[in-house]
Every structure is written in C-alpha cells, then in structure tokens.
Amino acid sequence: MNKLRAFFYILKLSLENLVKNWHMLLASVFVLFTGMYIMGSLVLTSNSISGILSEQAEHPEVEIICRSALSDDDALKVYRAILSDERVSRAHMNTKADNFAKMKETFKGYEDIFQYEDADSNLLYVSFDITLKSASALENFSADMRKVYGVEEVQDNDSIYKYFRAISNFVRMGSIVALVVLGFLSILLTVNTIRLTVVARKKELRIMRDLGASYAFMRGPFIAEGVTIGLLSAVISFFAVRGTYNYVAKLMQRTDSVLRDIIKLKPFSEYSHGLILSFILAGLAIGLIASMFAIRKYINTERDDDK
Numbered sequence: 001m002n003k004l005r006a007f008f009y010i011l012k013l014s015l016e017n018l019v020k021n022w023h024m025l026l027a028s029v030f031v032l033f034t035g036m037y038i039m040g041s042l043v044l045t046s047n048s049i050s051g052i053l054s055e056q057a058e059h060p061e062v063e064i065i066c067r068s069a070l071s072d073d074d075a076l077k078v079y080r081a082i083l084s085d086e087r088v089s090r091a092h093m094n095t096k097a098d099n100f101a102k103m104k105e106t107f108k109g110y111e112d113i114f115q116y117e118d119a120d121s122n123l124l125y126v127s128f129d130i131t132l133k134s135a136s137a138l139e140n141f142s143a144d145m146r147k148v149y150g151v152e153e154v155q156d157n158d159s160i161y162k163y164f165r166a167i168s169n170f171v172r173m174g175s176i177v178a179l180v181v182l183g184f185l186s187i188l189l190t191v192n193t194i195r196l197t198v199v200a201r202k203k204e205l206r207i208m209r210d211l212g213a214s215y216a217f218m219r220g221p222f223i224a225e226g227v228t229i230g231l232l233s234a235v236i237s238f239f240a241v242r243g244t245y246n247y248v249a250k251l252m253q254r255t256d257s258v259l260r261d262i263i264k265l266k267p268f269s270e271y272s273h274g275l276i277l278s279f280i281l282a283g284l285a286i287g288l289i290a291s292m293f294a295i296r297k298y299i300n301t302e303r304d305d306d307k
Contacts, residue, residue: 029233031189032286035182036237036279042175043275044245048265049168060135062142063155064128068096070150075126078150082128087137094127125152183286190229190290219295226291230283238276242268 019025064082066075075093082091094102103124132138142154249265 025229028186028190028192028229029236031182032186032229032233032283033236033240035178035186036233036282037240038178038182039175039282040237040241040275040279041244042171042178043278044241044271046168046171046175047271049171051264051266060132060138061156062130062132062138062145064130064145064151065153065155066126066128066150067152068123068125070126072126074150078126078148079128081148082130082145085141087132087134087141088130089133090131092129094129096124096126099124099127186233186286187290187293190226190286191294195294219291222295223288223291226287226289226294227284228287229290230285230287231280232283234276234279234283238272238279241275242272245271 064078066078070078079091079093082088132141138156142156145151145154245265245268249268252265
C-alpha cells in the first residue's frame with residue numbers, strides 16, 4: 001500500500017512540474033517528436049523502397065521496340081527468338097495495330113489533332129513485352145536483344161532498379177545521421193527541461209532528504225517526467241507518420257498509371273505495430289537517459305554534502 005501511495009505521489013509531482021514548466025515541456029516534446037517523425041518517415045521510406053526493389057528483382061521487365069519498316073514475317077522471327085530464349089519467363093507481342101490502338105487511347109479527346117486512319121497503323125512499330133526469370137539476366141539479355149536484326153530500341157527496368165537502390169542507400173545513411181543528431185538534441189533538451197524542475201525544487205528536495213527520503217524516491221518524479229515526455233512524443237509521432245503515409249498512399253493511387261505500377265505502397269497496418277513499439281521504446285529510453293543525466297549532478301552534490 002505504501003509503495004502504491006509513493007507511486008501516485010511521484011506521478012502527481014511529475015505532472016505538476018510538467019504543467020508548471022509547460023513551455024519547456026512543449027519544446028522538449030516538439031524536438032523529440034521531430035526526431036521520431038523524421039526517423040519514422042525515413043524507416044518507412046526505406047522499407048517501401050526495399051519492397052520496390054524486391055518487386056523489380058522478382059519481375060524484371062523488358063520492352064523491345066522494332067523498326068517500323070520491319071515486315072510481319074521478320075517480326076515473327078524476332079518473337080520466336082525471344083520465346084526460345086531460356087532467360088525469358090513470359091513474352092507478349094504487340095502488333096502495329098495494337099500499338100496504334102494504344103496511341104489513340106492515349107490521345108483520346110484530341111482526335112482533331114491526330115486525324116489518322118486505321119490504315120496508318122503501318123507507320124507504327126511492333127513491340128514485345130517481356131518478363132525475365134531472373135534480374136541477374138536483365139543486363140545481358142538487353143544487350144543481346146539490341147544486336148537482333150530489326151530491333152530499334154530495348155527498354156528495361158534496370159535503370160529504375162539502380163535508381164531506387166541508390167535512393168535506398170542514401171536513405172539508410174540519412175537514417176543513421178538523423179538518429180545520432182536528433183537523438184542527441186532530444187536528450188539535451190529533455191535534460192534541460194527536467195533540470196529546471198530540479199533547480200526549482202532544490203529546497204523541497206533537501207527537506208525530503210532531511211526527513212529520510214531515499215535518493216531513489218527523490219529521483220522518481222524526474223524520471224516520471226522524462227518518461228511522460230518520451231511517451232507523449234511517441235504517440236504524437238506515430239499518428240503524424242501514419243497520417244503522412246496514408247496521404248502519400250492515396251496520392252499515389254491518383255497518379256499516372258505507369259508510376260503507380262512501379263511504386264506500390266503496402267498498407268500502413270503492416271508497419272503500425274513495429275512502428276509504435278519502436279517509438280515507445282525510443283521515447284522511454286530517451287526519457288530515462290535524459291532524466292538520469294538531469295538529476296545526476298544534484299544527487300552527487302547532495303551526497304558530497306552528506307560526507
């Protein structure tokens with residue numbers, strides 16, 4: 001019962017101190033929230049890019065565009081060569097008429113500008129949509145196809161894969177830097193917040209010591225303050241990251257179909273449990289570390305006076 005009373009007393013003191021120094025509380029929460037928000041955003045960005053890289057690696061795609069002057073027989077020869085290649089998982093041939101229909105669909109609503117007859121489809125080209133079995137074969141396959149007679153252009157997603165891989169490495173490095181810098185700033189400001197309450201309550205703490213209160217009991221309210229700041233920042237950061245992620249996901253659904261096919265974001269629910277747990281643990285750790293640093297000097301001074 002006494003321990004329960006002591007717990008509620010410590011909790012009451014910590015809340016009173018936070019309310020009294022509300023301006024420093026807001027500053028501490030804001031800095032800690034900013035750090036967690038940036039870290040959470042970087043982690044989700046890194047995970048999303050990793051998912052894109054995995055998707056690109058699992059489904060390496062190549063588009064082969066033939067010359068418009070290539071005859072139908074020669075186009076079929078190219079198609080047979082593609083199908084017989086062991087590196088190919090799936091291949092689809094788009095005739096000149098197919099590509100002409102796609103062009104008309106793309107420019108739908110601008111018929112006055114593109115007044116073509118169906119016979120003009122011969123001006124277009126035959127193309128092939130290809131999916132390879134392995135991403136490791138992508139570069140060599142593209143190089144081999146460029147040497148085939150009648151092939152005008154080979155487009156693959158190797159450049160996209162390399163682009164997202166470079167972004168992924170940059171995000172990982174940014175996460176490490178942000179973790180160090182923002183973590184240090186968060187601890188520093190939280191230390192200053194708690195230290196203000198230590199100075200303001202120095203006389204009260206001395207009376208508590210004279211009455212026989214243990215140093216562990218005297219530390220309690222300040223540790224509770226640090227933990228409260230950490231948990232409050234964690235909750236705010238989680239909802240802010242969730243809102244941002246869902247907004248970006250909805251935005252991607254309304255964007256260009258090609259970009260939407262490349263960038264596929266998973267539902268936030270797949271990250272939510274791990275993210276909130278990470279935020280809570282980070283908030284607790286920073287709060288505890290900051291509170292211990294804030295009161296260490298005072299406690300050591302008091303112990304020296306006792307001697």
